[in-house]
Amino acid sequence: MSEFQIRKDNYHTNRVVATDLSESDIAAGEVLVKIDKFAFTANNITYAVVGDQFGYWQFFPPTGKDVKEWGILPVWGFADVVASNAENVAVGERLFGYFPPATYLKMTPTAVSEYRWIDGAEHRAPLPSGYNAYRRVLAEPNYNKAMDDYRMLLFPLHITSYCLYDNLQDRNWFGAEQVVVISASSKTSIGLGYALSDDINAPSTIGMTSQRNLGMVTDLDIYDSTVTYDNLTSIDPSIPTVIVDMSGNGEVLGRLHKHLGANMKFCSNVGFTHWEDGGMGPDFIQQRSEMFFAPAHIQKRIKDWGPEVFEQKTTAFMQSTIQRSASWLKLTQLHGLNGLADVYQDVCDGKVDPEAGLIIKM
Structure with missing residues (x-):
């Protein structure tokens, strides 16, 4: 088990750190998910640039020794539940949402509904709620696993x-x-x-x-x-x-x-x-x-329109833009956190072609 960390004071410096998280570590009400794949773009570097201002460093605290100057950049991707001590969340469930670039993540499902739930981990409570929501994609009527790469790349x-x-x-x-x-x-x-x-x-x-x-x-x-x-x-x-x-x-x-x-x-x-x-x-x-x-704008519109109308409007927009983007996007699959490390400097330096869609398969 491992995670990708970067220096908060120098984004170019990174390391892959081994962790000792295991299935036996999850307490009552918790689940362990195995991260399957995630996208990586210049947007993730933006999370680092404004990390202190908007709290992005707080989502996934780094593990290991001497981590004070290190942080974890959040990514958008898919994960599967591999162990569960939470009601109404079964092993095998597939999630779309905000994850660390890591092999595993311990989570606390709350506000569980048919299509989504919220990670109620205590340290995430003060953070923007949109980042704490996870889609239960197997419950979605039109879920197509073949579209996962486009979704995690373009949705955020x-x-x-x-x-x-x-x-x-x-x-x-x-x-x-x-x-x-x-x-x-x-x-x-x-x-x-x-x-x-x-x-x-x-x-x-x-x-x-x-x-x-x-x-x-x-x-x-x-x-x-x-x-x-x-x-x-x-x-x-x-x-x-x-x-x-x-x-x-x-x-x-x-x-x-x-x-x-x-x-x-x-x-x-x-x-x-x-x-x-x-x-x-x-x-x-x-x-x-x-x-x-x-x-902040998402929260405003959910308040103005209600969550269902907001979901309808944005889903229609996403379906249209993903379809059009598929004609020029060139998906590139990289393997594991070492694959991310290999391309990370190029993303920082703006050397990745705009047509490229970087997908990290764990």
């Missing part, structure tokens, strides 16, 4: 895409007539691009990307136009603009804010695909910028 990203779109629409696009999506090749950006292109009432869209990824972004045909970071001044500064930034690249944001000036109506800061380029600089307009936290 495209649920954010949907929330971003819904937030922009709900706030009347902040008065903007064009939307600039920075790091347009990221999977979350593409999900947002699908939503915007499907809405005939949405403002025009500009996808901003690197020269390396320009061809891929253009071929998607979801943005009205594309620009590279090098020629962002080709964007018309006379048009009121809203920015959705997935990059966290302070240098690019500073240049774009300065270029747009008063017509930079709002900047939604979402991800950190270029997390090493942080530090927003003097031209960044803080007063009209805001960090977007998808779990």
Whole structure:
């Protein structure tokens, strides 16, 4: 049994640590799950960048000796119950949700219903509830195991895409007539691009990307136009603009804010695909910028619409985006935590092709 840990003060440094968790360790009301597979994307690096700010380090405390400076990045994936001392949760049950990159996890099922339950582990109680919910996929009427890879890869990203779109629409696009999506090749950006292109009432869209990824972004045909970071001044500064930034690249944001000036109506800061380029600089307009936290928007919409309506809307969106993404996604299966370690530096450095979907099979 083992888990993948990284240094909280230096995300590049990682290690695979052996653990002594066993089936005999589970107490009354607990289950042990064996993690089957999980996806790994730049989004997981974002969890590290904002780990202290949003509590991501708290979900799965590392085990072993000398762990004070180490943490575990959460991942989205599937796991199977291999031992159970909990009522109404049987061995063999399959779960989709938030897991550590590890071989096993001890959990405490609470609020058990037909389709899901909540991990009621004490240390997780203060954390966003959406991350503590686990889908009982074998109970889903249309569950198809062949779609697991797409689901775990795109669900956590495209649920954010949907929330971003819904937030922009709900706030009347902040008065903007064009939307600039920075790091347009990221999977979350593409999900947002699908939503915007499907809405005939949405403002025009500009996808901003690197020269390396320009061809891929253009071929998607979801943005009205594309620009590279090098020629962002080709964007018309006379048009009121809203920015959705997935990059966290302070240098690019500073240049774009300065270029747009008063017509930079709002900047939604979402991800950190270029997390090493942080530090927003003097031209960044803080007063009209805001960090977007998808779990908060999810809770708002569940309160507004009720959980069933929210589920219907997001499920329909996901089904559509997964179907369209399957045409360009190139799934790459890696084996075990050592397979993750082999590719981890490339993810940190942004060297993984945007078409790649990294799947870690345990």
